[in-house]
Structure formats: structure tokens, C-alpha cells
Amino acid sequence: MPIQQTIRAIAFSLAQKFTNLILQSWSHLTPPPQHTNPQQPEHIFILRNNDLGDLLIITPLFAALKHHHPQVKITVGVGHWARPILLENPHVDHILTINAPWFNKGIPQNHQTLWHRLHYLYQSPEITALTALKPDVGIDIFGSVWGAMLLLRAKIPRRWGVSGYAGGETAMEYAIPYQPDIQVGQSALRFAEYLGATEFPPCRPQLFLTPEEQLTAQALWEQIGKGKIKIVVGPGSGLDQRYWPLVQYRQVLAHLAQQQDLALVLVGGEGDRHQGNQFNALPVENLMGELSLRQTFALLAGADLVICNSSMLMHAAAAFTIETLVLLGSAFTNPAQHDRQWGYGSHYHSLGGEQATVAAAIAYIENHLHRLRTD
16 A cells, blocks of 8 residues: 555544544533333434435435324435425424535535534534434434534434444444445344334335426426427536436437437536437427426436436336436446335336446337336
8 A cells, every 4th residue: 555545544644533522521521311111202303415316315314203203203314405395295394494514415516615514513504503402312314523523513312324334323322334235225124123123115215396397297298298208308517427328328328319219308407408409400308407396306216217317307207206317427336235225116127336337228218118008
């Protein structure tokens, strides 16, 4: 090992030990109350200030907690970008904006420095608002030093997290072990199991649409292609190696565009809008950057097939049990590992590594189209 790597490894180890010592000392100032029943919390705060897919995949936890403890109050802390996911969710009592500057893409990376993190912990009115709610249990789903500090700063007496991932377990009353071979949503359900739950919902994201949202999406589909097979495509950020190249998406769409019974729709966030211009020559409905998150969910709910990267779209499609083809970029060196951690048991198929070719994608799509046309 080069001397620079050795020095970095030693420095990281020392920093981790120092941080854990601070957390351990700090946690003694807010010990778990001895008089409460650990199986009967009154108010649970769940921290998930990460990205959209990270929140979607753990939504079954809210249902599991409410099913086992109907009277418990559940507050979920998320970044402002993720609030629409929880709207209309009957298992969430309160959505609290927690724009914590770590481990997400919702806050610019140059605002996730050490100084920004410490400033947030000690100056943010969001933590003041959390403290005022007085939850008796706080869960850091991600499992990090910073999440542990947030729970401590909010004076939450009983703290649960993850051990063996990003730190913070020394400040926790209970921590589930990090296991990369277990699907993330399934792993999160272990917090409900710790509370005694024995019945669990399907390990799929949960999204709840209003009748108005559903009707608006149905009208949009009729406008785009009434009576046609409805296909949603989400190319995402094609410059990132985690995503399938845009040029290959264009080749697949060029093939599909020749079939008259298909309604092809491109979706994506505001940041993806400029990429949609690369598909202008094709007869597809380009809605990249045009729909809100809730409108995108409603459109997905009516689709027959979703083609996308490993992104929010694959989780949202799973919520509605829509057949989904996930195309993995070159950064995913172990596609099987990706699927174990982030995939779903049915209505889900991924192509990665050497298998992620245009020909393979078209073959899978054509096979699914054949089933739709003959059913």
C-alpha cells in the first residue's frame, strides 16, 4: 500500500475513533428513559434526508409500524425535495422538512462541507422544530455519525440506527447490522420487528394518489395515445457512469418509434430537461422537466412498461407493480449485488455489465410487448 494511502487510512481510523468517543460521551447526557416500555413508543421520528429512491424504498416501514402500533405518532424528516412522496400517506402523521446537508443530491455538494454540517446541527431552526415535537424514539435509517448527532441534538432519548456502515452506532440504544445482501426496504423493516411486529406489508414502495391526480394522468395518456401501449422512459443523467448512455437510449427509442401501437413518453426532472433535446428527432412525447413529482407518479401508475436507470423511477414503478426494465451503467460492476440491495422480486428486470446491450434491451422489451398484445 502506498504511503499516502496508509496515512489516509490511519487518519480515517483515528478520526472515527475520536468521533465515536464524542458520540458515546454525548449520548450519556441523553440516556434512554428507564420508565418507558421499549415496545410501546408514543412518537417515532424517522430520519431519511437522502434522495428520492432512498425514501421510496423504505416506505413499507411506516405501514408496518402503524399496523403494529396504531396509536403511535410517526414523523418523517425528509429534504424538501422528497416531501411530495409522503403526501396522502395514511401511515405518516407529520412530514418535517430536514434539509440536513449530508448524503443527498438535493443540496449542492459545496454546501455539504464539514462547516455546513456543523452549522446546520447547531443553528438550523429545523432541528429546533424537531426538538419541540419531543419524539421518544428517533431512527436514523441511513446510519451515520451525522444522523446520530442530529438525534442527539434534538434531545431524542431513544435512538436507533445502523452499525457497520457510516458510523454513529455508539450513540444508539439499538442498531441493526448493515447487510448489503439484504434489500434496503427489507432491512428497514427490522426496526418494526424490533418493536415486536410480526406482520409486514409487501416489500415495495408505497405511494398514494388522489382521485384528481389519477384522472388528470388518465386524460394525459388519452391525449398522448388513446388505446396504445403506454411506455414511460427515464434516461436520467446520461453523463454519469451509473446511468445507461443516452446514445443507447436513442437507439432503443428509434426502434420502438417504428411501431404504431406504442405511446412513448420521456420523463425526468428539471435537471434532465436539456437531455430531452437529444430525442427531438423521434416521435416521442418529451415531458422531461415538465411534470411535477406527483404528476410523474400518476403517469407511471397508468403505464404498461417503464424503462429507466437505477433511479427514483424504478422505485416509483415498483409502487404500482408496473413492469420495469432497469438499465445499469458501467459504474455498477456487480449487477447482481445491485439487484439484491435495490431490486424487486417481480415486475422487475435489470441489464448490467456485458448484458446491458441495445440488442438485449430491445429483446426484453419486444418479449414484454408480445405478452401485452396477446393477453
